[in-house]
Amino acid sequence: MKELAITIVKKFLIFIEKQKAKQEFKHKQISSIEFQLKNDYLKEVRPYSSINFYQSYPPLRIRGARPTLSRFQIYDLEKHLKSDINILDIGGNTGFFSLFVSSKVNSIDVLEIEEPFARIGKKLARYEKIENVQFINKDFKKFNPSKKYDLIFSFAVHGHTKMKFKDYIEKVFSLLSKDGKVLIESHPIMFTANENLLKEELERLDFVKIISSGKLDDDGRLRTFFYITRK
Ligand SMILES: C[S@@+](CC[C@H](N)C(=O)[O-])C[C@H]1O[C@@H](n2cnc3c(N)ncnc32)[C@H](O)[C@@H]1O
Structure with missing residues (x-):
């Protein structure tokens, strides 16, 4: 009912x-x-x-619940981008964030479990004539590429995969290039109760090094984010 x-x-x-x-x-x-x-x-x-x-x-003033430009600035992302790097965006949704970032890097693979989201992203990419963003409609758990990535976005997605946090981070790290980094953001589904929980979870993993961190509340929910790499 x-x-x-x-x-x-x-x-x-x-x-x-x-x-x-x-x-x-x-x-x-x-x-x-x-x-x-x-x-x-x-x-x-x-x-x-x-x-x-x-x-x-x-670029086209398309509105969304989370503002791409302010996220880009608060993450201080520009500092971490180079024209020759390859990015993976896990659970990239419609890929509007990655399409916005695409002109600053070599390539971005947007991995998205929901086909309609990936389809919308592809349509915008075609309209914008963006050729270096690929949409992959797959579950992260079943994603096993041979390619390695220099930077991985993991924004508000790890809880949705239902993987154990350690297994999730291990799998993400297995997709990184030698000096690759991950930008991981907390999300309410897992970390509502305590804003420090993502930090505590990361600190518990002895193979993770935290490079830097920050906070944002662009949609009225406080989130934390971390640039991390392998120890
Ligand atoms: C809360 S949204 C976050 C979207 C985007 N990462 C962002 O922060 O702007 C979570 C996204 O992850 C996707 N997702 C959930 N589980 C997934 C999985 N196992 N593999 C790939 N994508 C997944 C959802 O379809 C959704 O687009």
């Missing part, structure tokens, strides 16, 4: 959001590509998402 009520409310909210997007497009408040992507997105609202995109895409 409760599930039915939630489904009905969600369908109603999606209907309202579709009407809103239609009006915004009609009044030229949003572009044709944002309108198309929004419609694609609303066709299948996923478990991890609300009716809004999770990430914004600043």
Whole structure:
């Protein structure tokens, strides 16, 4: 009964959001590509998402629950990017964050378990003529590439994989190049109770070295992030 009520409310909210997007497009408040992507997105609202995109895409002023530009700046990401590095973005969602970063690096593989998200990202990449971002529709647990990555984004995703934290970090590290780094961000699903919990979990692992850390609350939830590498 409760599930039915939630489904009905969600369908109603999606209907309202579709009407809103239609009006915004009609009044030229949003572009044709944002309108198309929004419609694609609303066709299948996923478990991890609300009716809004999770990430914004600043070059086209596409709005999202989490602002890509401020995340990019708060992570101090520019400092860690080089034109010859290869990045993996685990649980990259629609990839708007990675598409934004793409011009500053050699390549980015966006790994995303939900096919509709990957499809939306591919569509935006085609529209933006971005050729160095590849969307891989796969579960991280089943992802075993031969390629190694210089930088891995693990933003608000480790809890969703349902892997033990140690196993998750071990697997992430196995995908790193020799001096590779991981940028890992906490998320409420695992670390609501205590903002220091991710730090404590990382410190418990004797093969992890914390390079630097920070905090952000771009969507009203306090999160911590860490640049880590192998000890
Ligand atoms: C909370 S969202 C975070 C999105 C993005 N990392 C960010 O922070 O902007 C979690 C994302 O991870 C994806 N995801 C969940 N489990 C996954 C798995 N096992 N393998 C790959 N992606 C997964 C979800 O579909 C969703 O897009």
